[in-house]
Amino acid sequence: MTMTPIPATLIPGDGIGPEIVDATLAALDALKAPFEWDRQIAGLGGVQAAGDPLPVATLDSIRRTRLALKGPLETPSGGGYRSSNVRLREEFQLYANLRPALTIIPGGRFDKIDLMVVRENLEGLYIGHEHYVRIDGDPHAVGMATGINTRQGCRRVLEYAFETAIATGRKKVTLVHKANIMKVLTGLFLETGLQMYEEKYKGKFELDTIIVDACAMKLVLNPWQFDMLVTTNLFGDILSDLVAGLVGGLGMAPGANIGADAAIFEAVHGSAPDIAGKGIANPIALLLAAALMLDHCKLPEKATQLRRAIDETLNIDKVRTGDLGGTANTAAFTKALVSRIHGV
Numbered sequence: 001m002t003m004t005p006i007p008a009t010l011i012p013g014d015g016i017g018p019e020i021v022d023a024t025l026a027a028l029d030a031l032k033a034p035f036e037w038d039r040q041i042a043g044l045g046g047v048q049a050a051g052d053p054l055p056v057a058t059l060d061s062i063r064r065t066r067l068a069l070k071g072p073l074e075t076p077s078g079g080g081y082r083s084s085n086v087r088l089r090e091e092f093q094l095y096a097n098l099r100p101a102l103t104i105i106p107g108g109r110f111d112k113i114d115l116m117v118v119r120e121n122l123e124g125l126y127i128g129h130e131h132y133v134r135i136d137g138d139p140h141a142v143g144m145a146t147g148i149n150t151r152q153g154c155r156r157v158l159e160y161a162f163e164t165a166i167a168t169g170r171k172k173v174t175l176v177h178k179a180n181i182m183k184v185l186t187g188l189f190l191e192t193g194l195q196m197y198e199e200k201y202k203g204k205f206e207l208d209t210i211i212v213d214a215c216a217m218k219l220v221l222n223p224w225q226f227d228m229l230v231t232t233n234l235f236g237d238i239l240s241d242l243v244a245g246l247v248g249g250l251g252m253a254p255g256a257n258i259g260a261d262a263a264i265f266e267a268v269h270g271s272a273p274d275i276a277g278k279g280i281a282n283p284i285a286l287l288l289a290a291a292l293m294l295d296h297c298k299l300p301e302k303a304t305q306l307r308r309a310i311d312e313t314l315n316i317d318k319v320r321t322g323d324l325g326g327t328a329n330t331a332a333f334t335k336a337l338v339s340r341i342h343g344v
């Protein structure tokens with residue numbers, strides 16, 4: 001049976017991006033996933049080819065497809081251009097960042113982890129409203145940042161988290177905040193979440209609240225006490241990397257950026273310039289992002305088939321890249337994965 005083609009934008013990205021995208025396309029081809037790719041550029045690749053880290057053609061493509069798979073994009077630290085990732089989130093109002101963390105390789109320091117982090121993706125201290133204040137001739141005497149959270153922004157990400165918790169059978173949602181110190185900025189998030197729970201969600205799952213620093217400690221001491229975490233932008237950024245560390249590091253962590261009418265899927269890690277071009281990158285994070293994309297496109301059987309093939313390649317065939325303690329390069333891992341998808 002032929003499936004209806006699904007138009008989707010493909011951004012290979014910078015550094016190891018093209019290497020892990022090639023691996024992911026090989027797997028999606030083997031699965032006969034019906035994506036009709038429109039290849040576009042962004043990040044450093046955009047600057048080099050079109051003088052723009054987020055060219056108009058790339059934005060137009062996502063406006064048309066409303067769906068993208070994206071490799072990592074390089075962002076210079078300090079000066080230089082603004083992050084294309086943050087701009088994409090703003091442009092398409094991708095307000096929720098979903099980062100599942102699941103143990104695939106058993107027997108590590110943290111076994112049997114199955115945790116979901118939902119991060120607010122557009123507000124808080126991440127909005128980039130920053131400036132210096134000059135004092136006594138020193139132009140950088142003071143650095144200042146403004147954080148903004150809105151009731152409506154809190155509501156939509158909390159609603160996404162709560163609905164996702166119900167849809168995926170999560171028993172407990174933990175709302176992470178710092179309302180003891182940042183009483184306004186994160187107090188609004190806490191207050192909105194508690195109110196929504198009372199009004200609409202009570203009894204559908206357990207709601208717990210925790211201060212972010214205590215949450216970080218408890219995640220390391222006993223991560224199994226958590227099921228889903230929902231939090232503001234900056235805390236979500238930090239905690240989701242911590243959670244990725246529990247399941248084998250950034251090479252295993254996918255992310256989905258979800259808006260009302262567009263979604264962008266990516267690996268959580270960056271462009272890894274230290275290993276780019278060596279053919280040794282672990283493509284699993286982007287492969288798992290592709291599985292989230294298949295779920296999003298209502299192709300759950302293909303998503304399950306992909307996840308199972310990754311599991312079998314790692315645990316039965318024992319084919320693993322260097323970051324997971326193995327000796328396979330990206331091509332060897334991809335070959336083994338494609339064989340598993342074909343049922344060989």
Ligand code: NAD
Binds near residue numbers: 072268272
């Ligand atoms: P990074 O995630 O690129 O690398 C951190 C470490 O993890 C490196 O040692 C790297 O080799 C390793 N690593 C990352 N992904 C790996 C993989 N798939 N397989 C094996 N090893 C892997 O973080 P960084 O070095 O801080 O950032 C590099 C660039 O990436 C920066 O320009 C940053 O802005 C950008 N970045 C982009 C995104 C994104 O596009 N979503 C996310 C994070 C960082």
